[in-house]
Amino acid sequence: MTEQFKQSIEQALHNPNLTGALGRFSEAYVISRAKAYEGIDFEGLRSRIAEIKGGAAERLEELAQQFQREAEARGAKVFRTSSPQAVKEYILNLAREKGVKLVVKSKSMASEEIHLNPYLEQAGLTVKETDLGEWIIQLAGQKPSHMVMPAIHMTKEEVADLFSKEVQERLTSDIPRLVKVARQELRQYFLAADMGISGANIAVAETGTLVLVTNEGNARLVTTLPRIHVAIVGLEKLVPSFTDIAPILQALPRSATGQLLTSYVSMITGSTPNPDGSGKELHIILMDNRRSEMARDPKFKEALQCIRCASCLNVCPVYRLVGGHVFGHVYAGGIGTILTAWFDELKKSEEIQGLCIMCGRCREVCPGKIDIPELIVEIRRRLVKEEGQSLTQKAIFSGVLSNRRLFHSLLRAASLAQKPFARGGFIRHLPLFFSGLAEFRSLPTIAETPLRDRVKQIKQTPAREKAVFYAGCLIDFAYPQMGEAVIKVLNKAGIEVVFPEGQTCCGAPARYNGAFEVAAQNAVDNLKALLSTEASYVVSACPTCTAALKHEFISTLETQGRQEWLSRARELAAKTVDFSSLVKKLVDEGRLTLLEGETLEKVTYHDSCHLKRTLKVWQQPRELLQKAGYQLAEMFEADMCCGMGGSYSLKFPEISAPILQRKLQNIKNTGATTVAMDCPGCVMQIAGGFDKQGEGIRVKHTAELLAEKLK
Structure with missing residues (x-):
């Protein structure tokens, strides 16, 4: 992590306006989104969107050709390119050819992606953003911090200061007044502009139609008043048919801002006359910028299912603390990390990908059904593959976690070394450069006797049914009492618990840091240990470990080409169950009875x-x-x-x-x-x-x- 990146995190965390604004919005968003989706089968809806967008990604070239054919048949001019530079040159050459001096823009993340505004301004054109949020950040000289609400990080007082400088009048932070000032200030530009530039939320191949979804009237003015309209459309916006619009329109406002419907849905099919009756020019730029390459990638093609609602940002616990100027490049948050890795370069995502905490909230709310955390793990894997592990990673993952005996020996040694710092089961202070580890929380002590040793002392009645217990590192070495509780509960239900000593780290730490080779070896070591005993269940009381055993062993081994272990991994996955699910099953079957009667606790x-x-x-x-x-x-x-x-x-x-x-x-x-x-x-x-x-x-x-x- 560079010092500059670390400083940007610190600055964001110590900005109460930023964390306050994002925190308040995040809380309100969850409530409004839930209300907006009442009565709607969200899983069914997002499965349909994933089907539409995923299917389109499989045939981008075909759809692009069809769109071009249909749009041009209706009077539009379509320019296709894979180069961001070619997009900028096309627009500038068009502006020079037509004598354009003033350009008005509605919100377009595609134009932000290629840094269009500074390019046109350096060539002598005046470019005005007309979306309220985009205009605010243009005046502030900033980048968007959110894909839908670009100025969400700014307070009304900050906006009032910006507007005051622009109109040379001292304005208060009264929001209706500020909106009125913006409307009055921007109106002159709408009327005087020679060219309007927009993006598009959807591009329909069947009819050559552009669909724009907005909450302000500016997009309609940008696309109708100037004599030239240029639409910059990423290839991922293509859908096959007109009927594909409806599911996306149903999800987009609900997922973006918790609205049932946006204020404006505009559909543009072909060129239309100018207000004065003269012919209006419609130029549609279908921009690739590695989207076709992404579509061919078996992992990352899923990212093209994104409908740019930014719901992943709205629920992210990290984004709401640091904002998009830290957690992003042009596109912000988890999906922004993935898009940065592709539309810019893998190296530029190196720092921001580390900000993902892997909580999975983004995956849960994504209307495109994109597994964002898993794609970020894949970015980490590719970074490690390209650049190798750092010395620290090598020492931890390849040196320690891949060697069970060494790992466990070090933990046992640490249980002795910790004694000067341990009090009441916690370590509250550490010396020298370790001090930061116990700064905001106390650390648990490592148990003097790990669970693997305690198990030998537990008397169990031999039973017909057995369960293999996978403890994971924390229960084994820090919280053996949890493991003893698991054994006690299962014994009470008549299940004998087996603890294979060969079990080791589940590989999650290595996997989540991109060290897949180490994670694959951890998986193999655990498969040997956990399947060595015939049992009805493999039970774990750690969800991270359970997820590894049930899902990640298979995907990790597949990625690493360890095909010979896949059948065993699937066998393990079928037997693996988390503690609470197994106990609930045992209670429902009447095999386990808990004390009845409510306590005061x-x-x-x-x-x-x-x-x-x-x-x-x-x-x-x-x-x-x-x-x-x-x-x-x-x-x-x-x-x-x-x-x-x-x-x-x-x-x-x-x-x-x-x-x-x-x-x-x-x-x-x-x-x-x-x-x-x-x-x-x-x-x-x-x-x-x-x-x-x-x-x-x-x-x-x-x-x-x-x-x-x-x-």
Whole structure:
């Protein structure tokens, strides 16, 4: 991470206007979006959009040819190019040929992508943005910080200052007044402009139609008043037929701003006369800029399903802290990282891709059904493949995590070395350059006796049914009591628990950092260990590990060409189950009974990201806790990331800390004395945060709370 990038993060985090504006919008957005989608089958709708856009990506060249043919038959001129420079030269040459001096623009991310404005201005043209947000950032000399709301990072007071300088009049921050000033100021440009430049949200190959979706009237003025209209359209906007418009229009406003419908939906099919009756010129530039190359990539073609709603930004816990000027280049957030890697270059995404905490909220709300976190992992893999691992990564992943005996020996050694710093199960202070690790949260101590040693002392009654327990590193070496609770609960249901000693790291740390070769070897080592015993289940009480066993072993081995292990990986995936889902099944079958009768203990529940979003489990632990008699109090943003993110909290402690503080406050606001969760990583983060604050709230794994309430 460069010093400049680190400073940009610090500046954003210490800008209360930025974090305040983004935080307020994010909270309001979740509510308005849910209301907007009431009565709509979102999964069905986004499956349809993914089908339309994914199918179009498979035949971009065919659709581009059809669009050009149909648009030109209706009087438009279509220019196709793969070069951003060629787009800019075409527009400038057209402007010079037609004597254009003034250009008005409606919002166009494609024009931002190729840095069109400075190019035209350097050539002597006057270029005016007319979208309110775009005009604000043009006056401020900034880039958009959001794909839909480019000036979301600015306060009304900042906007008032900008407008005051522009109109040379002292303006207050009264929003209706500022809007009126903008309307009056921009009207003269609409009337005087010779050329209007727009983008397009959809381009219909069947009819050569452009569809523009806007909330302001400026786009209609830009596309109708000037005698020349130029539309810059990325190839990914192509859809085959006119009927394909409806699903996208249904999702776009709901996902972008939580609206049922935008103020204006404009459809332009061919050239239309100017108001004075003269012939109007319509130039449509179909811009490639590596989109065709992306469509041919088996992994990244999925990104072309994006409809540019920016819902991924609206729900991202990192974006709402640092904004798009840090978490982005031209396009912001998770999808912006992917587009930057393609439309610009892979190297330019190197720093911003690290900002993704892998919480999966973007994947959950994306109307194009894009697995953004998985594509960011693929960027990391390709960066490692091109540039190799850093010395630190090599030492950790290739040197330690790929060697089970060395890894476990180091953990055992650390349990001895920590003694001068350990108090009450926590490490609250560390010396020298380690001090930052315990700055915003206390760290758990490494257990003197890991779970793998304790298991040998647990007396189990031999049973007909067996479950293999995959503990994961944290439960094995930091929280063995969680593992003992899992064994106690399953034993009570008549299941004998087997703990294979050959199990090792699940490979998630290596995989999420792009070190797929190490992750693949971790997968192979675990397959050997976990399938060595015949059992009905492989159970894990760590969602990150469960997701690795159930999903990621297969994809990692496929990517690395380890075909010989795929059948075993699928066998393991079929047997793997998370703790709460298995226990809920056992309770429903009558094999396990929990104590009845409500207790006075109020418990709130935190959803870990992998459990809810990858494994689709969130109701089961809540139902179990209620069956065990706990009073369940739902917290605000229960499924928002706690800021742990594996090694994320070590790489970006300045971002992890405020995410954690928000979570701790939401927990305290419930009045609960205990917070439950199914993830040992979340326990580490949240328990460490409360210990640092001196709070007495209990932080427990669901397994521990259920073990207390067995009949």
